[in-house]
Amino acid sequence: MFDIKDLYQEIIVDHNRNPRNFGIINDADKVIEGFNPLCGDKLKLYLKTEGKNIADISFDGSGCAISVASASLMTDAMKGKSINDAELLFNNFHELITNENGVDEKSLGKLAVLAGVKDYPARVKCATLCWHTLHSAITGNKETVSTE
């Protein structure tokens, strides 16, 4: 049996209640939508790049605590990162919440609080929606990202 507090840790509850980087970036050079049809989570990601770096990033939309906290934590972690580092982090995060054997959580910083999601397979898509959306924004895919 899993303790529900392992999933809904304080940081997650806090980022859900007060999401960071929530809102529009008016001069964003990329805006891309993500959609999870299973639960109706919808988010829009705003990305402003300078050269090969992420100068600014924000999101808005609605969703469950896991998806909102994940987007809040992700945007926090991405500010000032290079596109290459962003892609590396994308892969590491994916490992974190899908790999049974665990990963080096140190390299993920605060993002590691989402590790509990791997015990709830139905919720993995909630945590990864923003990440897939960012991945699409970086790789230039213009269509709405769907987790289905």
Add this chain to the structure above:
Amino acid sequence: MNKKNNTAEIQNQTNGFDVEKIRKDFPILHQEINGKPLVYLDNAATTQKPKSVIDSIEKYYRGYNSNIHRGVHTLSENATEAYESARVKVKDFINANSTKEIVFVRGATEAINLVAQSFGRNTLSSEDEIIITELEHHANIVPWQLLSQQTGAKLKYVPINDDGELIESEYKKILNEKTRIVAVGHISNALGTINPIENMINLAHEYGAKVLIDGAQATSHTSVDVKNLNCDFYVFSGHKLFGPTGIGVLYGKEDLLEKMPPYQGGGDMIKMVTMKETQYNELPHKFEAGTPNISGVIGLGAAIDYVNKIGLENIENHEQQLLDYANQMASEITELKFVGTAKNKTSILSFTLDGIHPHDVGTILNNDGIAIRTGHHCAMPVMEYFQIPATSRASFSFYNTHAEVDVLIEGINKCSKVFN
């Protein structure tokens, strides 16, 4: 807490209806989920199966598995007899005139598609109109959207009010001589609203329109009399009536079914096939191409026997008590908002919690063994009306108890604790 449970026990045994005894008929209910006793409150999605249904299917596969309507050997005769006697049970269950009016299909969804394509596509043109409602399950929306695209017929929606009830005066306004089909759910799967179908059918008939009733959510809660309703089509699924998945029923008035062309071609739906042409079989076999879901039909027959044994009146009584109790307990939770407060409704409690997404509610409740549905319930237009992405939905059946309502309420209170 103890006092509450004592009251619950008394309530569970009124009118000779012994819920604890009934629960023994359902093997699945006696297990633990995440270390807690399972509290199954997702009955609007699918119902659990009594032992008699499970046994009937096993008996068929162990004892007389065989194809129907063709073999001269004993097994085939027994299988045919079981299959066709289930059709009689269905006919009696909904009070149809004849077994010719009972077509076995995969489920309510297939039945609606069958009517849309076989009846609608052959009779509608761009001059015509179809009326459905904002309350419908996607299964009673998409087939009509497809038909509208294929024929050019206009699709109109009856709107709903803040209680989640159809606005009858608006229905009267959009109904006219161009209306050819009215398709409406008997009971809303998302909110539990019981629609005024008798009145809607009568009004539609005044304009010569045919009426399809989607009974997927109704047959497990209330008795259905198609003759009395005078609907033209009535559809339902076996799995929501304590029967197996993959089996459902299309009821259609005989004269309508007679005129409709086959939906699918294949074996069993023919009288004679030559290289040039085919003579179709008689009703209802004209609509049952290929080897059907024989075990499913037998299981559905057993489910109907079981429901008849318990009695729909007892079922309705108990479920209404559960709903009243759940409403009363839930109304004490300040963060909880009811979604769907119709005067006439079945045992569905759809709600949102301030600041907590339904998906999180579902996960927290599941951690305590409570199974509810969270999401849009395949009724996105309903969610659109209430401007919410999703609700949490607890749906009760006659095997649920007042004590389980207590566990649910405790679970909902826990959600607030996790987030505050």
